[in-house]
Amino acid sequence: MARIIVVTSGKGGVGKTTSTANIGMALASRGNKIVVLDADFGLRNLDLLLGLENRIVYTALDVMSGECTLEDALVKDKRQPNLALLPAAQNRTKDAVNTDQMKQLVTDLAQQYDYVLIDCPAGIEMGFKNAIIAAKEAVIVTTPEISAVRDADRVIGLLEAHSIKKIHLIVNRIRPAMVQANNMMSVQDVQEILAIPILGIVPDDERVIVSTNKGEPLVLAGSNSLAAIAYNNIARRLEGEKVPFLTLETPPEGLWERMSRFFRKK
């Protein structure tokens, strides 16, 4: 039986889809059969981040309405044969799907794959309910910002209410220099507030944007960037490996740097 994991956050724009794409790729490159399911009906983006947007013929909605088979709709990645995408419909809204249909779809996928990764839409309305209905585990993505952490907390409460007990945290876009200057919450700060176990720490990295421009997840490109290493570590931890967390401290700022920074500000 496959592991069914929903990637969710509450707030939009914190890196759910980027995380889904990279974790999917990392798990696939480790020999697992992965399907990533875009549950963001009406605002699909996972196909873009994976660079598979031109290969979509049918969507998950077509499967649910019986217009095509599951096989027809699945887009298999030619660069990484272990990974397939089940795209969301772009021309319909989130209310076009109900929880029963979603449950059936995920159950069918779970029979063919080792992992079903569900990319959840932002918010806590119908699209969220559909995305979590069949999930057994959840990965919460947040950034060290007040609104993202607050929304993450709300979502954790909702997941617990749906008896999803295995919930892990990814803190995305950490900027170590800002943490050191006490101008950003640290991973520990966020973890203490949300009180769920940490799955990964992903530093803010410009190469993430470059990789989305190309439609080529960092992990697939074999990048040696910290973000790529972080996502590979997350995949290893999901598989039960104990991997130490990245240390993201910048070298301590000397008095001279501090003074020159001060005078630059003037």
Next chain:
Amino acid sequence: MFNEFLEKLFSWKSDNNSRDQVKRRLKLVLGHDRTGLSPQDLEEMRKEIVEVISRYVELDTEELVFSIENNERSSALIANLPIRRVKNEEKSEQVENEENLENEVKEIQLENEEKIENEVKEIQTENEEKIENEVKEIQTENDN
């Protein structure tokens, strides 16, 4: 200017940096989110609780702390209500009253007893005097 300079130079030592501020604000707002209590609800509850407690003790209203705190995804209402003093004036008044009553009763009793005694004595002496007088009168009559 010089203060500002020092503040920037030693900014990592100040505990009013934006990192501490965001943590404080988050903890507060999550307390309300998790319990589903609005700040207005909390204020109402605070008033009612203080009202009940004030019936028994006098609270130091300026030092009251009333907040929702979170620990490992469970919330707790933390109330710190310093007591200025225990309200016992009413009790002592009662006690005083009781004592007063007792004393009054005793006094009245004593007074009454004295009066009675005196009256008895008076009556006795009166009677004795009367008897003596009568006896004397009879004696003189007899003598005559």
